[in-house]
Amino acid sequence: xxxxxxxxxxxxxxxxxxxxxxxxxxxxxxxxxxxxxxxxxxxxxxxxxxxxxxxxxxxxxxxxxxxxxxxxxxxxxxxxxxxxxxxxxxxxxxxxxxxxxxxxxxxxxxxxxxxxxxxxxxxxxxxxxxxxxxxxxxxxxxxxxxxxxxxxxxxxxxxxxxxxxxxxxxxxxxxxxxxxxxxxxxxxxxxxx
Ligand code: AMP
Numbered sequence: 001x002x003x004x005x006x007x008x009x010x011x012x013x014x015x016x017x018x019x020x021x022x023x024x025x026x027x028x029x030x031x032x033x034x035x036x037x038x039x040x041x042x043x044x045x046x047x048x049x050x051x052x053x054x055x056x057x058x059x060x061x062x063x064x065x066x067x068x069x070x071x072x073x074x075x076x077x078x079x080x081x082x083x084x085x086x087x088x089x090x091x092x093x094x095x096x097x098x099x100x101x102x103x104x105x106x107x108x109x110x111x112x113x114x115x116x117x118x119x120x121x122x123x124x125x126x127x128x129x130x131x132x133x134x135x136x137x138x139x140x141x142x143x144x145x146x147x148x149x150x151x152x153x154x155x156x157x158x159x160x161x162x163x164x165x166x167x168x169x170x171x172x173x174x175x176x177x178x179x180x181x182x183x184x185x186x187x188x189x190x191x192x193x
Pocket of ligand 1: 009031032033052054057061064087150
């Protein structure tokens with residue numbers, strides 16, 4: 001099963017992806033996680049991505065598409081994958097469609113988590129508090145200024161993906177303001193249908 005989860009930062013894509021991974025035995029491919037790992041490891045990709053990520057901007061399309069194309073070829077993706085945080089722009093979506101086609105693959109569904117932007121800021125602040133309370137270090141881009149920039153980037157560049165995937169007939173929407181379990185159930189209904 002090959003899926004895309006769409007939704008602004010903090011919409012709960014990561015949480016739902018973790019559940020889908022367990023249920024379907026597929027792999028979660030988060031470009032944010034892959035890029036953070038590259039930054040931590042100090043690879044070429046990481047060095048290029050670090051500053052723009054910390055400021056809440058978008059890493060260039062060719063870097064991100066290259067990272068995903070290579071990852072999809074790995075053996076653990078044979079049963080399928082969930083793309084989390086990619087594609088982020090219509091050009092990335094078009095590149096993904098072409099890349100999958102060249103590998104003889106296609107998506108099974110694109111699911112959008114529809115949420116209220118102001119509620120997301122509160123969710124982000126909670127996530128920071130919980131991380132600190134648990135003795136962890138919050139993400140450097142989880143601060144009000146970077147978070148609003150990430151939301152703005154989403155609204156400007158990623159929200160148009162709904163239109164792109166509606167036009168391909170692949171888009172399904174779920175109310176992301178519901179509880180985590182309700183969102184999971186709604187996704188299950190879509191994927192089981
Ligand atoms: P995320 O964990 O998905 O919120 O991603 C964290 C950061 O990684 C973003 O703010 C971007 O700087 C970068 N990033 C992740 N995915 C992409 C993508 N598909 N295109 C461009 N930049 C990305």
